[in-house]
Amino acid sequence: MSAYTEGILILLMINGIAAMGVSLLTGFTGIFTLGHAAYLAIGSYTTAILTLDYGFHWLPAIIFGGILAMILGYLIGIPTLKLFGDYYAIASIGLAESIRLIIENWQSVTNGARGIPGIDTFTTFPVALGFFLVLAFFAFNLINGRIGRAFMACRDDHIAASLLGFHTARYRAFSLALSAFYCGIAGGLYAGFISFIQPIMFDMLKSTEMTAVVVFGGLGSMSGCLLGTTIITLVTELFRPISQYRMLIYGLVLVLVMVIRPEGIMGQNEFDMKLFRKIASYIRKPKTTSERG
Amino acid sequence: MSAAAVVEHPVLELESVNKFFGGVHAVNDMSFAIQKGELAGLIGPNGAGKTTIFNLITGVYPVSTGHIAFKGNDITNQVTHKVINSGIARTFQNLRLFKGSTVLENVMTACQQHHKYTLIEAATHMGRWGRVEKAIRSESMALLERVGLAQEANRGAGTLPYGHQRRLEIARALALEPELLLLDEPAAGMNPEEVLDLNDLIQAIHKDFHLTILVIEHHMELVMEICPHIVCMNFGALIAEGSPDDIQGHPEVLKAYLGEEVEE
Amino acid sequence: MGTLLQQVINGLSLGSVYALIAVGYSLVYSILLFSNFAHGGFLVVGGYLCYFALNTLGMNIWLAGAFSLVGAGFAAIATERLAYKPIRERTSVTLYLLIASMGMSIVIENIFVVIAGGRFRALPPVIPTNPVNVFGLATTSAFDIISLVTAVVFLGGLQIFLTKTKWGLAIRAAAYNLRIAGLMGVNVARLISLVFFVSGLLAAVGGIFLSVRYTLYPQLGMITIKAFVAAVIGGLGSLPGAVVGSLILGLSEMLTAGFLSSQLRDLVVFSLLVVTLVIRPTGLFGKNVGEKV
Numbered sequence: 017m018s019a020y021t022e023g024i025l026i027l028l029m030i031n032g033i034a035a036m037g038v039s040l041l042t043g044f045t046g047i048f049t050l051g052h053a054a055y056l057a058i059g060s061y062t063t064a065i066l067t068l069d070y071g072f073h074w075l076p077a078i079i080f081g082g083i084l085a086m087i088l089g090y091l092i093g094i095p096t097l098k099l100f101g102d103y104y105a106i107a108s109i110g111l112a113e114s115i116r117l118i119i120e121n122w123q124s125v126t127n128g129a130r131g132i133p134g135i136d137t138f139t140t141f142p143v144a145l146g147f148f149l150v151l152a153f154f155a156f157n158l159i160n161g162r163i164g165r166a167f168m169a170c171r172d173d174h175i176a177a178s179l180l181g182f183h184t185a186r187y188r189a190f191s192l193a194l195s196a197f198y199c200g201i202a203g204g205l206y207a208g209f210i211s212f213i214q215p216i217m218f219d220m221l222k223s224t225e226m227t228a229v230v231v232f233g234g235l236g237s238m239s240g241c242l243l244g245t246t247i248i249t250l251v252t253e254l255f256r257p258i259s260q261y262r263m264l265i266y267g268l269v270l271v272l273v274m275v276i277r278p279e280g281i282m283g284q285n286e287f288d289m290k291l292f293r294k295i296a297s298y299i300r301k302p303k304t305t306s307e308r309g
Numbered sequence: 310m311s312a313a314a315v316v317e318h319p320v321l322e323l324e325s326v327n328k329f330f331g332g333v334h335a336v337n338d339m340s341f342a343i344q345k346g347e348l349a350g351l352i353g354p355n356g357a358g359k360t361t362i363f364n365l366i367t368g369v370y371p372v373s374t375g376h377i378a379f380k381g382n383d384i385t386n387q388v389t390h391k392v393i394n395s396g397i398a399r400t401f402q403n404l405r406l407f408k409g410s411t412v413l414e415n416v417m418t419a420c421q422q423h424h425k426y427t428l429i430e431a432a433t434h435m436g437r438w439g440r441v442e443k444a445i446r447s448e449s450m451a452l453l454e455r456v457g458l459a460q461e462a463n464r465g466a467g468t469l470p471y472g473h474q475r476r477l478e479i480a481r482a483l484a485l486e487p488e489l490l491l492l493d494e495p496a497a498g499m500n501p502e503e504v505l506d507l508n509d510l511i512q513a514i515h516k517d518f519h520l521t522i523l524v525i526e527h528h529m530e531l532v533m534e535i536c537p538h539i540v541c542m543n544f545g546a547l548i549a550e551g552s553p554d555d556i557q558g559h560p561e562v563l564k565a566y567l568g569e570e571v572e573e
Numbered sequence: 574m575g576t577l578l579q580q581v582i583n584g585l586s587l588g589s590v591y592a593l594i595a596v597g598y599s600l601v602y603s604i605l606l607f608s609n610f611a612h613g614g615f616l617v618v619g620g621y622l623c624y625f626a627l628n629t630l631g632m633n634i635w636l637a638g639a640f641s642l643v644g645a646g647f648a649a650i651a652t653e654r655l656a657y658k659p660i661r662e663r664t665s666v667t668l669y670l671l672i673a674s675m676g677m678s679i680v681i682e683n684i685f686v687v688i689a690g691g692r693f694r695a696l697p698p699v700i701p702t703n704p705v706n707v708f709g710l711a712t713t714s715a716f717d718i719i720s721l722v723t724a725v726v727f728l729g730g731l732q733i734f735l736t737k738t739k740w741g742l743a744i745r746a747a748a749y750n751l752r753i754a755g756l757m758g759v760n761v762a763r764l765i766s767l768v769f770f771v772s773g774l775l776a777a778v779g780g781i782f783l784s785v786r787y788t789l790y791p792q793l794g795m796i797t798i799k800a801f802v803a804a805v806i807g808g809l810g811s812l813p814g815a816v817v818g819s820l821i822l823g824l825s826e827m828l829t830a831g832f833l834s835s836q837l838r839d840l841v842v843f844s845l846l847v848v849t850l851v852i853r854p855t856g857l858f859g860k861n862v863g864e865k866v
Contacts, residue, residue: 048668050675095851102608103854106669109798110846117840154432161431161442162421169407169418177404179367181393181422181485220795224675231672236409260691264683265694270676275659278669284409 022141023209029148030139030205031229031245036155037198037239039230044159046171047097048105051112052226055196057119057218059203064132064213065125074138078204085200086193088115093192096151097185106305112223114140120215131214132207141209147205151198156238158194167191168236173192199226203209221263228270233280240282313453318381320345320489321366326375328361328545335361337433337546339375343489343523343538348515350536354565358545359525360402360408363491368392379489394422398487400478402494402525408467412458412477415466416449419484422435452480455517456510472503476510483518490514492524496531504528508535529566533557543563579713580831581618581824586717588823589724590786594800594805595815596728597772603748603810604768608801609666610674611652612776613794614681619645619777620696620784620793621685627697632701642777651772652677658765659806678794685791693788700785720782727778728816735812740767748810794796799826802846808859817857821845 017025019148040300041047062081066072072080096107119126158164169177170184170191176185207213225248233244248266255262273280285291319342327335336358343349351359364370366377368389377385384392398419407415417542430436453459456476461469466477477494482490491513496504512535515522526532528567532539541549541556543565549556556562598612622644623740626637656673702716735741747764755761779800783793799822807818825845830838849856 048671092847094704096847099850099854102671102809103805103850106608106801107847107850110802110843110850113798114840114843114847121840157432157434161434161438162424162426162445163428163431165414165418165421168410172407172409173405175369176401176407178389179369179393179399179401179405180419180481181390183390220790220798221679224679228672228675260683260687263679264687267676267679267683271656271673271680272672274669274676275656278660278664278666290764 024250026139026141026144026209028246028249029144030202030209031249032242033148033151033205034199034202034226035229035233035241035245036151036159036238037195037202038226039233039235039238040155040159040167041195042196042227043093043189043235043237043241044164044171044228045188046174047188047191048101048227049108049195049223050105050220050227051108051110051196052199052223053218053220054112054115055089055199056203056222056226057115057215058085058088060207060218061132061203061215062200063118063204064135064207067136067138067208068132068134072135073203074143074208078201078208081204082197082200085203088196090189090193093189093196097188097192109220109223112218113220116215116218121220126215129210129215133212135207135211135213137208137211139205144205144209147201151201152242155198157275159238171236173229173237188238222258228266232269232273232281234284235280235281235284236284237280237282239287240280240285243281244285255290317345318378319343320347320380322376322378323362323366324376324378326362326365326377327367327373328354328358328370329373335545336365336373337544339542339545339547341540341547341550342519345521346519347538348512348522348536349524349538349540350532351523351540351542352527352529352532353542353548355527357527357542357565358419359492359527359542361545362542363399363493363525366392366491367397393485396486396488397489397491398482398485398489400475400482400493400495401507402497404474404478406466406474406477406481408465410466411463412453412466412469413446413449413462415477416452416481416484417445419481420445420449420452448482452484455475455483455514456480472499475499475507479510479514483514488521490520490522492522494525494527496526496528501530504531507531511535576831580827582713582717582721583831584824584827585820586713586721586823587827588803589721589728590779590782590818591800591803591823592816592819593724593727593775594797595804596731596812597775598797598800599804599807599812600744600768601772603805603812604744604751604765605661605667605670606810607670608674608809609657609772610671610797610801611656611677611681612674612772612800613797614652614678615645615773615776616780616783616797617681617685617791617794618648618773619780620789621689622777623781624694624696624784624789636780640777641781642774645653645773645777645780646770647773648681649769649776652681653765653769658762679854682791682794689791691791694784695788696781696785700782702785716785720786723778723782727775731775731812734771740764744768777808799842802842804856805846806849806856808827808856811856811858814856814858823845835863 020264038052042049058082063077066077066080067074092111096104099107117267120129166182166187169180169182174184227249229244230241232248234240252262255265321343323339323341326336326339353359365372368387371386376383379395379397396539424441425439426437430438450459450462453462456479458473458476469477496507499507508531514520524532524536537552539551539553539556541562548561548565549559593665594616598609601609619641622641623637626632626640632640655669656677660669660673700716700719702714704712705715705718706712709858735745743754743759743764747759787793803818803822804815806821807814825841826838829841
């Protein structure tokens with residue numbers, strides 16, 4: 017496998033981990049975030065600083081980055097989680113920008129806007145694959161079971177959920193913490209992949225991209241968000257030579273998906289036997305509108 | 310332990326409950342008690358405040374003044390999920406199903422509240438996960454059979470005909486294994502035949518699940534048929550209470566309903 | 574004392590520009606109950622049209638201004654018709670509109686990146702910026718005073734439009750309840766187009782002044798984030814709230830920059846946002862639309 021292909025695959029897996037994190041929060045728990053690049057940043061910077069300045073091995077450094085992102089996510093999440101819809105989205109933008117600004121101005125620790133160069137490239141293919149497989153295993157398992165159902169209840173009707181005995185505030189906070197953890201890990205891996213991080217890499221555009229990928233793949237589908245990540249990452253790579261059009265196309269994709277098929281590619285389906293059976297039955301016997309589930 | 314006289318608390322007791330929404334006196338000094346095992350009805354014309362009572366009991370709105378007790382314990386203003394977890398379940402006037410999920414998943418979401426496995430088991434599908442999920446699934450299917458929806462288990466809940474959606478909501482509420490079941494206008498939008506079926510269902514689950522049930526209705530037919538104890542409200546206040554015979558001839562009740570009919 | 578007054582005037586001037594943007598944004602929110610994140614795009618359209626009119630078409634500032642205002646208004650209508658209307662007609666989920674608006678924001682911004690290039694452009698100095706002495710107490714620039722006055726004129730014009738004209742009345746009715754306004758005979762489609770036109774127009778005025786202040790570049794629309802913050806502080810959907818919130822924001826920014834540090838200025842903006850959302854999410858004048866159970 018060429019170095020280039022390997023690089024793409026590693027990037028795919030890093031983006032995939034982040035996408036799963038956002039999917040848990042936005043797709044499954046219905047909390048629309050436009051500020052998750054902040055957790056990416058926290059993970060990246062923690063890992064970079066721990067490995068460069070304190071001589072940590074990358075494994076604990078990455079995990080520590082994930083945990084720090086999770087803790088911060090939980091703390092700042094708690095007061096804002098009582099907000100819904102637009103209000104939360106705006107709050108998430110504000111929080112993410114605040115974190116980015118703090119990183120940009122805290123020269124002594126983060127080297128400010130200049131960024132941190134020279135990070136050891138510890139994110140090799142096996143490392144990325146290892147993290148990806150473990151985190152994907154957890155994510156897919158969680159959504160298929162009581163936690164997944166609880167998240168979805170909070171998403172579909174939080175009042176009904178509380179009237180079924182769910183402590184919705186706690187589930188929402190948990191979802192946020194989990195998604196922050198995933199993005200923190202992705203951030204740490206990212207630092208060890210590109211070797212040079214700057215605050216500008218974690219701006220609103222990055223946050224939007226993280227959410228857009230999940231929307232594109234399907235809100236409420238874990239395999240969908242991975243499919244979405246794959247398509248968008250590959251397309252982004254393909255369009256790199258004409259990168260000035262890249263963003264334009266990317267914005268158009270967002271709009272078009274919402275206009276044509278807002279539920280995304282996969283809708284709420286997963287790549288499993290249930291889906292194939294569904295497709296097979298549609299082909300064999302087209303259902304009438306009232307029966308279509 | 311001596312079997313000395315234990316005063317059995319009413320399952321549900323409202324004591325001088327008032328609720329103001331700004332200037333609107335939505336619930337006016339309501340007091341009543343429902344004993345264990347009763348199948349009781351809460352009636353009154355539209356806008357009488359019946360659903361508000363349910364919302365006050367389940368902690369959706371805070372009470373302005375007064376007390377609400379469940380099995381003798383004060384649950385006034387307790388946070389919703391705690392109230393539910395102590396043994397109360399409700400259905401909704403306007404249906405609040407999880408439309409994107411299947412019929413079975415709706416019930417399983419409620420059913421899981423009485424089953425446990427840890428976060429680690431949830432993330433790895435090891436340990437108790439398999440056994441517990443299977444139990445949740447089979448219990449939920451059993452409830453669906455009970456309300457006659459077993460064949461629809463894998464349909465999207467939003468695609469069910471209206472009457473079936475109402476039954477699903479009841480099944481979901483039952484999955485919480487409540488001691489007190491609050492049904493909010495379960496017959497709304499049903500034709501007379503469906504109402505008869507619903508009557509049978511409610512009476513059956515009342516008997517089989519040993520529940521205490523409080524039904525809100527503003528149509529008289531359902532409640533008069535099946536509820537031996539009826540509480541009648543209008544403009545937020547209690548206007549009559551008793552058996553169907555007591556209520557039927559009660560002048561205040563007639564005024565409340567007749568008045569409404571004249572407007573129609 | 575002189576510096577304080579100076580910063581206050583600066584703050585009011587900046588705040589008044591924010592007000593033009595925030596009011597347009599809140600106007601759309603009050604009717605359609607969603608955050609139009611593409612609002613910044615209208616600002617950029619206004620800026621570029623003005624630049625184009627001044628430079629290439631050689632118009633004077635009044636004509637160029639009118640040209641850009643009308644152009645931005647139509648751009649707003651186009652955005653609504655192309656991206657939002659199809660979604661609105663299909664579903665009542667405002668989340669999809671939110672994401673689409675994010676997409677449109679990226680599209681508009683990048684159309685200009687492609688057409689006009691990403692570099693900064695200075696508008697021809699048609700708005701005087703010479704220092705002016707205010708009552709012998711402080712010096713400020715003529716620009717600040719002109720932008721303040723212009724904002725007052727336009728906002729006053731909007732107020733008259735809303736209170737004294739038939740369409741203004743229709744808009745106020747629609748802000749209360751769109752569906753009922755429609756049932757009362759208001760042509761809802763036309764009303765929505767009108768609201769977007771006005772919103773785009775106001776954004777363009779803000780855009781022109783911001784382009785002079787900060788020079789023109791495609792990402793200038795990002796400043797709309799601050800207008801969002803102002804609208805939230807004032808209460809989403811409330812027009813007087815948007816104005817008050819904007820002034821508070823402008824003043825906070827300028828006072829921080831003047832007396833604390835220029836770096837902290839953005840941080841203060843976002844902190845105000847988070848604080849508002851945590852303490853009083855409906856803002857100063859916003860309406861709390863409770864959900865009926």
